[in-house]
Amino acid sequence: MVGKSRWTCLKLPESVSIRAGSIDDLQAVYRLNQQVFDQGWSVEALYSALESGYDLIICEKDAMLAGYLLSLSVLDEIQIMQIAVAKACRRQGLAAAMTAFLLDQAEEMASVTLEVRVSNHAAHELYASLGFEEVGLRKKYYPPDAAGRCEDALLMSKNIQ
Numbered sequence: 001m002v003g004k005s006r007w008t009c010l011k012l013p014e015s016v017s018i019r020a021g022s023i024d025d026l027q028a029v030y031r032l033n034q035q036v037f038d039q040g041w042s043v044e045a046l047y048s049a050l051e052s053g054y055d056l057i058i059c060e061k062d063a064m065l066a067g068y069l070l071s072l073s074v075l076d077e078i079q080i081m082q083i084a085v086a087k088a089c090r091r092q093g094l095a096a097a098m099t100a101f102l103l104d105q106a107e108e109m110a111s112v113t114l115e116v117r118v119s120n121h122a123a124h125e126l127y128a129s130l131g132f133e134e135v136g137l138r139k140k141y142y143p144p145d146a147a148g149r150c151e152d153a154l155l156m157s158k159n160i161q
């Protein structure tokens with residue numbers, strides 16, 4: 001690992017690239033957001049997140065958006081707000097690579113935290129595989145679904161110092 005970043009050490013195909021995103025990426029991000037999440041963000045909410053200081057990481061495969069990671073840094077803590085990978089591109093290490101890219105930019109930070117739905121097995125396994133630990137439970141954290149149920153969130157965290 002000496003002299004190499006974590007994410008470039010991952011075995012990704014040459015067709016995959018990861019980079020910092022910008023407002024220019026938001027229409028494509030919005031489309032993926034709508035495909036992936038039941039309660040996605042509006043395009044306005046995504047724009048206002050970037051304008052208010054959120055960071056965006058973009059993963060492209062064959063020059064098309066394959067995934068993104070949206071995070072917010074507050075003091076010495078990074079919060080992962082959203083991570084999404086297109087269905088056709090899953091289980092190829094892209095979410096793990098975007099998270100490693102995020103950690104590479106975060107040398108001065110102390111921890112990375114996130115909330116994940118208790119039912120979201122894939123995301124829970126992703127974060128557990130990256131060394132995140134469960135540190136709390138937020139009861140009825142998410143807005144009500146069609147049946148009026150508010151799901152709990154697991155709070156997960158990883159120390160990075």
Ligand SMILES: CC(C)(COP(=O)(O)OP(=O)(O)OC[C@H]1O[C@@H](n2cnc3c(N)ncnc32)[C@H](O)[C@@H]1OP(=O)(O)O)[C@@H](O)C(=O)NCCC(=O)NCCS
Pocket residue numbers: 036037081082083084085086089090091092093094095096097116120121122123125126127129
């Ligand atoms: C969660 C999500 C981002 C994972 O993306 P991904 O690119 O497929 O994940 P990776 O390929 O990097 O997986 C890395 C590891 O995470 C775990 N993992 C990922 N998806 C998994 C699944 N469906 N079931 C079990 N483990 C899983 C595995 O340990 C995997 O390693 P392996 O493939 O060698 O076994 C993707 O499924 C997704 O976009 N889901 C919908 C959006 C979402 O729920 N986001 C999280 C909440 S914001």
